[in-house]
Amino acid sequence: MNGVSVKEADIAVLPQDNAGSEEKRLGFWLTLPAQCLVLFIAVFPILMQLYISMTDWSPLDGIPWYRAYELWIGFINYTDLASDSRFWAAMWRTFLVMIVCVPIQFLLGLGLAVLFVDEFPGKRWFYSTLLIPMMVVPAVAGYMFFLLFQSGGPVNDLLSLFSASPVKIAWLSDPSLALVAVMAADIWQWTPLMFLILLAGMISVPQDQQMAAVLLGASWGRRFFTIVLPRMKTIIIIALAIRTIEIFKIFDTLYIMTGGGPGVATETISVYIYKVTQQDLIWGYVAAIALAILIVLSVISAIAISRMSKGANAR
C-alpha cells in the first residue's frame, strides 16, 4: 500500500562496472510490473483518502468528491476516531478473533502435521480429505454455517448426542456465542492451510539429524522439541503471519453468517468499515479510518520486516 516508500533512486544507482549495470537494469525491469501495480493501486487512493479525510464529505451532500474542500473540517475526523467507541470495540473484536483462532489453527495444524509426517496406509486419502474446507467458497460456507448454528440445526443436534436433554442453543442470537460460531467457521476453513504449510516445513527437516538423535536414544518428544521445532522456526512465523494478516481482514463468511450481528456482537473492523461506508455514508470519516489503519499497519510491518531481515542476516 505504501507506494510512497518505493524509491526508484534505489534501483537507478549508477553501477561500477558493465556487468553490474546490466544486472541493475534487469532488476529494474523485473520488478517494474509489480512496482507499477502497487503504485497504481496506492497513489490515487491514498491521496484521495488523505484529502477527503480532512472534510465532512458524504455522498449525500450532492457534491462530487473533488469539491469536498467546501466541507473542510481539518482533523476533526481523526479526533472523532480516537473517541469512537464502536471503532475501538470492532478493533478489539478483530483482535480477539485473531488471538483465539490463530493459536487454535496453529496447534491443530501442527498436531495434524505430526500425525502426517511419515508414511502410513491411507495417508494420501486422509490428507486430501483434510484439505477440502479450503476449497469451499467462503460465501457458501457462510450460508451453511448459518444453518449449522440454528437452534434446531445440526450443531445442536450433534451436541444433543452428548447431553441428556436436547440442546437448543441459539448460537447466532446470543452476542457471545455468535462470535464463537464465527470463529468456528474460520477455524474450520483455514486450519487446512496451516496444516499444509507446517507439514511442508516438517517434512523438509533433514532426517539425518533426527536419525542421529534416535541412535543417541532421544525420546520422540525430545527430538520434536529440540530438533524439529527450532528448525521450523521461520516457516512457523510465516504460517502464523499469513493467518494473522488474513484474519485481520475477516469479512466474507462472517458477513453472510451474521452481518456483524446480533447488534454489533460480531462486528469486526472490515464489517464496521463496510457499515459506515454503506449505511452511515460518512465517507470523510471512512477515509480517516482507512488512513489511521494504514499508518498503524505501516509501522507494524516495518518493524516486522526489519526484525525478519535481521534474523535472516544472523543466520
Next chain:
Amino acid sequence: MVLKSAFSRRKFLSTTTAAGVLAIGTPLYLRPDRARAADGLAEGMVGGPTGFDGAERYQYGPDTPEGRAVEGARSLKASGKAPERIVLGLSDGSIGQITQPFPAGAPSIKDLWEQETGIKLDIIGVPSGQEFTKVMQDISTSGGAFDVYAVEWNRLGDLAETGGIVNLDEYVATHRPEWDDVDRGYVGGAKGVSLLNNYRGSTYGVSLDGDFQTWNHRTDLFSDPKEQKAFADKHGYALAPPKTWKEHDEIAAFFHRPDDGLFGSTDLRNQGWGYTNWYQRYVSMASPNQFLFADDGTSLINSDQGVAATEEYVKSLAHHSPDAISWGWPEQYGNFASGGAAMTCAFSNLPKFLDNAANEGSKVTGKIGSHIPPGRVHDDGMVSRSVLWLNLSASVSSQSAHPETAYLLLQWLGSSRIYSWMTANPGGYFDPFQLSNFADPLVRETYHDYHMDVVRETVRRTVPTINYPGATAFHNALDENLVGALTGSMTSEQAMQNTERSWKRIARRVGEEKLIEAITANKAAWPDLVDPV
C-alpha cells in the same frame, strides 16, 4: 414454469406480432382506430394488454395517465429524443412481475411497453437488500449504469439531497399522472401522494409498492375447537385474532410450543426489521399517535412511552424462535410456510406467496387469515397502528441522458391500470397500494379476498417510518440499540437514551432546519383514525 412461460410467450407472439410491427411503424401520434383494429383492444382504448379475460380493465384511452405516457414516449422517440433502451435497476425478486406474462395469454409488462413505444427495457437485477448500496455507488462514482433507480421509499430524502435523482415536477405537470384520483389513485389522495412520492414539496419518486406491514394468523389453529376451549379456560376470553397488544402477547404465548416446532409469532426481531414491530407498539402509546419527534425537532422516544414499548418488545421475544434475532424475512417466510408459527407480521404479499396452490413448499396453503394490527385502548378509543417500511419507489437518475422518457416509463408503470395488472402477477414483490388495486378482481384473486380488505384497513392505520434526510442513520441508531436491548446487553432505558443521543448528533449533521420541515411533512401523513372499543 419455463414450459408455461414459453408457451404463453409463443401464443402471445403469434397473436400480437402484427400489432407490434404496426405500432413501431406508426408515426408520431396514436390512432385509436388503427390500434384497436390491430390488437383487439376494447372500444375507445389505445393501448394495454390483450389476450385474456378482463384485459379491458387494464387498457387505457388516450386521455389517461398511461395513454399520455405512451404517447409522450412515442413522440420523443419520433423526434429522436428518446433512447434505444431504458436501463432499470430493480431488486432481483421483483423482476418477474415485469418480465413474466400474466395471466395466461397476456404479454409481459416489458413486452407491452416495448411494443407500444419501441423503446427497449433493460432490467438490471440488484440483490435484495443491496438496492441503496448500488444506487449510492452509481451516484458517487458517476457510474451512470442506470436510467431508473428503485430503492426503499425512506431513502428518497437522502437521494434527493445527493442531487443524484431528478426533480420530476416539470414532467408531472406536463404529463399529469393523476396519482391522487379519488376513485383509482393513492389511498389518502394528495396526502398519500405527498407521502410516497414527494420530498420537501417536490416529486422525486414514483411509488411502485405497498409495503404496509400486515398481520397474518393461522386459521387452522385459531378455529380448532380444542385450542379454543383450552385458551378460553386459561384466559377467560374467546380465542380470536388479537385486538390489543396484551391479547397478542397472550395468544402468542399460548401457541408457543417450540418442542412441537410451533412458535407464537414470527414477526421480525433482527437488525433492520425488528423495529417495525417496536414501532407499532410505540406509536400506539398515545392517541391518535405517539410521535418520534416533536414539532420543534426534539426526539420523544426517551420517555415513559419509549421505555414501555421497548420493554414490551423485549419481553415478546419469549414467544419467538430462539433464532429470531438472526432471522431476516427470507427465514421468516420459510418458517411461516413450513407451519412454524401461529402469527406473523409481514409484507402484504405473504398470502400471495404462501397461500398459493402453486407453492408446493408451503404447508399453510388455505390456512392463512389476516387481521388488523393490535392496538391499545385509550380514553377516546382504540389506537392500532401499522408501519410502512421498505416500499420500493422508483426515481430517475440525474445521469440519465433521457430523464423524460425514463419518467414516462414510471408514469406508465405506476398508474392505476398497468399497476393493477402488474401487482396481480404473483412473480414478484410489487404490492398493491392504490384504491384501484384493492378493488381489482385479478389482484384480489392473487392476494385473496380475505386479505385485501384487511390490507386496505391496515393502510388507513399505517404510520410512515422516517423518510427525512439521514433516514438510514436514524434507523440504524435506533436499530442497534433495540438489538442491544433484545440481547440483554443494555436496559430499555439505556437503549432509548443512547438512541436519543445518536439522533441528536445525526440531526445536527443533517441540519435542523431541513429536518424540521421534513418532520412536519412526514407528520402530515400520519393517520388520525381511532377505532371504537
Next chain:
Amino acid sequence: MRRSLPFEFLRYAMILLIIAISLVPTLWMLSMAFKPIAEWSASGAALTWWPENPTLDNFRFIFGQSSSELIVSLERTAARPIVASLLAAIVGTLIAMTAGTAAAYGLSRFGKGNNLPLALIQLRLFPPMAVMIPLMIMWSFLGLIDNWFGLAVVYGIVTLPFAFWLMKTFFDDMPREIEDAALVEGCTRLRVFAVITLPMMRPALASSALFVFIMNWSDYLIALLLTTRDWVTIPVYMTSLSSSMTGQLYGAKAALGLIAAIPPVILGIAIQKHLVRGLTFGALKE
C-alpha cells in the same frame, strides 16, 4: 521409522476424529444440494441430515430449468457468473504470478535495499474495504466497473504480495552456483532464468498459483462492490438466490457451492505432488 501399535492406533483415531468434524459442514452442503425444499429445514422444520427424497432440482434450477412453480423467477442462470468467476480469478492469478515471480527474482538476485517487499506486505495487510471508495471512483473513471478485466486487475494486485513472498523465499533459497555456472558458459541472464531457474521452481509456482487462485476465486466483497450485472461472480450471484415463496434458496446455494468447489479441487489434484514441497517457503536453508 517404526512406531508402536498404540501410537498407530492413536494416530488413526485422532485423524478420523478430526476428519469427521471437518467433514460436517462439507457434507451438510453436499446433502443440502440434493434436498428438495421441504427438507432445507432452515427455520424451525424438522432436521434431516440426508435427503429423504433426493433431487437434482437445485442444479436444474440454477441453470434455468425450474421444474416446479415454486420458485418465483430466476432472471439469470449460474452459467454466466461461473464464466465471470473463472475469467477474473484465472487472469487475476496470471497477473499476480507473473508480476510476483518477476519481482521476486529481480529482487532476490539484484535488488538490495528496495522497499518493494515492505510495500507489498502492507498491501496484503490492508483491508480492501478501506480503499473501496477511491477504488470504486477510480475504476468507474477507467470504465472498469462491471467488467471482468477490472475485477481481474484488482485480484491480481491484492494477491500479488502472496505470490511475491512465496516465490522470493524460494529464489533466495536456490543455490546461485547453478545459475552462475550457466552464466559462465555464456548464457544470457534471461535464458538462465527461463531454462534453468524457472523449471526448478515448478513446485513453488504450482502451489503459489493454487493459493492465489483460491483467494481470487473465494472473494465476495470486492466483486460485490465492483460488479453490477454482466460480470457478477459466483459468490455475489449466490447471495441473490432467494425468493418470497421459500426465503433463502439454500439448496440452490449449496448446489452452486458444490459446483464452485470443482475448479480448486481439480487444480489441487493436478498439483498434488508439488503441494507439500512447494509450501516450504524455502525457509529451511541450511
